[in-house]
Amino acid sequence: MSKYPVSPFAPESFPDMPPVPGFDMATAEAGVRYQGRTDLCVLRGQPGTEIAGVFTRNKCPGAPVDWSREALARSSDAARLIVVNSGNANVFTGQAGRNAVMETALGASDIFGGPPEAVFLCSTGVIGEAMDASKITAQFPDMAARMTPGGWGQAAKAIMTTDTYPKGFTITAMIDETPVTINGIAKGSGMIAPDMATMLAFIATDAKLSQSVLQALLSDYVDDSFNAVTVDSDTSTSDTVLLAASGSADHAPVTEVNDPRLMLFKTALHALMKDLALQIVKDGEGISKFITVHVSGAVNDMSAKRIGQSIANSPLVKTAIAGEDANWGRIVMAVGKAGEPADRDKLSISMGPHLLAQSGLPAAGYQDAEGAAYMKSPEITIKVDLGLGDGKATIYSCDLTHGYIDINADYRS
């Protein structure tokens, strides 16, 4: 959908995503901002569907985020709806924005069922432009006639903004003897930063799980998936991840997150969330290199995460990697500026298989030519050991290229 070059990490094709029993969906061209493409998606869970959510920690969230946070607090035995549009984020739009949210929820409730106050709303796109809800609600009757369980690929496309490919993942797990499906879709690809409940992602399963189980799993796994990626350190005002369970599957309900019957489901959900999060990074604006930063030996895990973020967000580290320069001096700088405990003389730094620096000086025998050869790889792994404790973390990121400037210097024009 983007006019910019497709990410070199784009998959060859979108995965073949089966229906998830208990869910159906439709997309439409509402013309919110884009022309000639879909920009609206309605996902519906059958009555009894439970939904968990995590939202941006940005202090200036959009009206849809405020609304969905409240929806999360309400349970409903009726159908549950998730309405998503791209093109306009409905952020910083005042009372008119709040009215648009309410109008959309009412319209969706009318046409697709369920109480309006329990509708989840997600918007992504430009900030600060008035949202014309009538463009969205006008599509609902036609969409209602086209609701299908098999529209995951279309849904993934409808929520894209500057993404260069749609992002989806499907996996099955067993609860008791019953197979359950988990589907997820997500979108990026700028204003992506860790330490928050990141961009838009929607995950659905037919498993029969209580809301408390869903919320516990989502909150737990978001830490090393969506909250472990960063494109540009900029935390969006609209980030939302929703996890919905229709309960269609034929197993006895699970109401405790520590229930041993969840073992395979947990593994599958966790894998799905990590995959979607990495798909977002791999479509980071202007990406030419995918970067994994492993930090170990920090005083604790939080400290390790902050150091990893400092490295992954450093413009100088990101541009060096774009330039295929194994410039580990900039990694030293980024470790030191993080404000976390660090001892220069205990620090070691590797890139891929090469130990570059150790104990406060360049590693014996390291040749710049080895590093230079490694830096040609499309996927770069940086390992930093602080030598202080057991704290560790992994952060996923991308480089900073001319493509990022191209995309963001003329996004609105």
Next chain:
Amino acid sequence: MSKYPVSPFAPESFPDMPPVPGFDMATAEAGVRYQGRTDLCVLRGQPGTEIAGVFTRNKCPGAPVDWSREALARSSDAARLIVVNSGNANVFTGQAGRNAVMETALGASDIFGGPPEAVFLCSTGVIGEAMDASKITAQFPDMAARMTPGGWGQAAKAIMTTDTYPKGFTITAMIDETPVTINGIAKGSGMIAPDMATMLAFIATDAKLSQSVLQALLSDYVDDSFNAVTVDSDTSTSDTVLLAASGSADHAPVTEVNDPRLMLFKTALHALMKDLALQIVKDGEGISKFITVHVSGAVNDMSAKRIGQSIANSPLVKTAIAGEDANWGRIVMAVGKAGEPADRDKLSISMGPHLLAQSGLPAAGYQDAEGAAYMKSPEITIKVDLGLGDGKATIYSCDLTHGYIDINADYRS
């Protein structure tokens, strides 16, 4: 000196800087890294010179920073030396780096006088490469024969790395009835971030001030000068600002920072520090726009500063300005991600004379065309009012352009 285009904010010429009584200096081509240009500078203060300093808060400082921090703790009645080289930062170089520092200080002491442990050393350039001190000390005898009070312009050139113009400022003040001179030089221009004692800057005066007065003034004024600028959010491992007073001037000594006789001197020093700090930003790597961010109405000044930094360091804000897009939505995002108290519905945002957003929605009557016209200006002023309290701060920065990527993707190659 840079192979990249000269900053559009470069002054037409270097200021005509008079000698500062009590100081002399020389530069040389030591060939540390660069060829065909000076890369070494020795500044000498006469016996009795007092020196104050502030240093990087990066946790992985270079060996010269460690050394100079200790030198600051030592007073000496003999000549005081500041030895500066560009091309190699002598950071992350282990025991060999510490040896190089000692060898340089000993060599300087031998040739220029003063105790070696009281020599200040500053290095800027590549991180993690062994420093050959003999290249530096070999120049000292010849430099000693060329020491001159009038070499400020040459000194400013010798300390440059990716700077596109030398940075200097001179001002006079009165203490009692005695005129005193203050000269300063500085260098940038990447790895520049606030909240630290920033890049290399050297300030000299002939005023007769105690070390405690000098240190108090420097520490006070660094906050809204060097610590209020950011190019790329990356805090260097070598940042050092030194303020030296020879005491040559013919006034009674000043030993209390609140002495009313310092009034004009304070104003002059403060102006000099702000000017040098702004010169660093105005030569920020790849700069096309100079950005001033005024934050008011925050809960306190520190909160205002953090919000200002969040705006000034946001890649999305910086690229929007590079693209001449009055994209205030990204400013909302940057306010919200700062982690400081903020209320979307009390926030107002202006760019130059235009009020863009107010009370949680776009300002009535604002036309995108007005903002677009203003964004053509080379100097952009952003005003953000939080509407919460009396906290305020100003941050100076530059945009993020293709030039920054060009410079930093191939800095070492």
